[in-house]
Amino acid sequence: MDYTRIRVESFLVVSFLVSGIIAAMHTPFAHAQVKSIKQVANQTDYQKHPNKDDIDFVLQKRVMWNYADGIFKPNAQLTQGQLLTSLVALMQLKEKVAVSQLPDGHWAKEVYEKANKVGILAGVTIDPNRPLTKEEAALIVNNAWKPYRGGIWPGVTNYQHLIARGILPKVWGQTPESPFLRSEGAQVFKFLYIEFNGMLGGNRIADQFHNSLRLSNGVLTGVVPNANGFRVEGLIYKIDGSTMYFKPGMTFKVKAIDVKHMLFSVFIPGKGESVTRYLYKELPKLTRINDLAD
Structure with missing residues (x-):
């Protein structure tokens, strides 16, 4: 048997297949396939998470986003800047009031100025990179919703108010000082998105009635x-x-x-x-x- 000929032919076949694959990878269809495969792979960090539906919802509505590497990191602690960015997007805020604590050119300055215009920063120490506790996150959320719901109920903390309204579930062993996770942020933003758009539609109906x-x-x-x-x-x-x-x-x-x-x-x-x-x-x-x- 001519083993040398077989090795040469095998090499040529493999070379042809590799060349074909490389060529195919440069077609638009192949790029779409690669991108699709990448997206599926990038979603695996929350596919089995209990809050998967909430995360899918907020990503689709563009009120939360994946990290630059394409993953969501549901168990990472949500930062103050991330929370405010989501609220500003969800509430469709446009007008601004200056925030001197952040320098010109800072990535979060415009977000904070829009939040400041409607009172969301009341009682908040400005630090975009600060990982939030549940109470700190709840304070910001309740500030944002005060014009619509009148603030928190008497005798409860900000975090307890979110639980009482059904915005967050009560979890055994969790306290106001526990970390506020990105998966919990997805729960909150899904609730607020539905309620906010419901309020917009409800007010249109109420205006029809009033008029x-x-x-x-x-x-x-x-x-x-x-x-x-x-x-x-x-x-x-x-x-x-x-x-x-x-x-x-x-x-x-x-x-x-x-x-x-x-x-x-x-x-x-x-x-x-x-x-x-x-x-x-x-x-x-x-x-x-x-x-x-x-």
């Missing part, structure tokens, strides 16, 4: 909007103790003198708390109060 109200010759009239994707609840409390409930699409008419006050609420289906709630208690004036923020 339909008319008071003429002592009679209050209005139209309850049909709200696809939302649940609308409203009622009129009358002086005599009776109530009139609203239904989507209905037109109502009532004597203003008979009305004690009126409430209009909007819910996301499946959520117990309303995302929008306005109280009218100065009738016959059509002044409304944001009953969630006050």
Whole structure:
């Protein structure tokens, strides 16, 4: 047997295959395949994590991001700068108020200035690279949500408030001083993203209702909007103790003198708390109060 010929032919076959593979790797399709394989590989650090769905959600909505090496690091401690970057993106903040603690050109300066404009930095020691405890993270989140929910409930810490609202689960052995992990950040941001966009939609529905109200010759009239994707609840409390409930699409008419006050609420289906709630208690004036923020 000519072993020399076999070795040469084998070498030529292998060389041909390698050349073909290298050539194929430069095609757009191959690049897409390599990129796809890379993305799948990069996701493996959270594929079996209990918060996988939350992480997928926030990455898809672009309110959290992978690291430069393409992995999420769910068990890494979230930093102050990362938390604020996500909140600013989620809340779509644009306006700024100067933050002198960060120099011009600092990567986080614009984020902090946008957060500062709406009061998110109240009580916060500015340090973008600071790994956060649960209480420190909760303070920032509650500052951000204060205009919408009126701050934390009496007698609880910031972290306990997130638990009480169902934003974070209570975990045995965890304290306010425990590290706040990126996987927990994904839980929080998913909740806030859904609630924030629910509030935007709920306010549009509430504005439709408000703009339909008319008071003429002592009679209050209005139209309850049909709200696809939302649940609308409203009622009129009358002086005599009776109530009139609203239904989507209905037109109502009532004597203003008979009305004690009126409430209009909007819910996301499946959520117990309303995302929008306005109280009218100065009738016959059509002044409304944001009953969630006050």
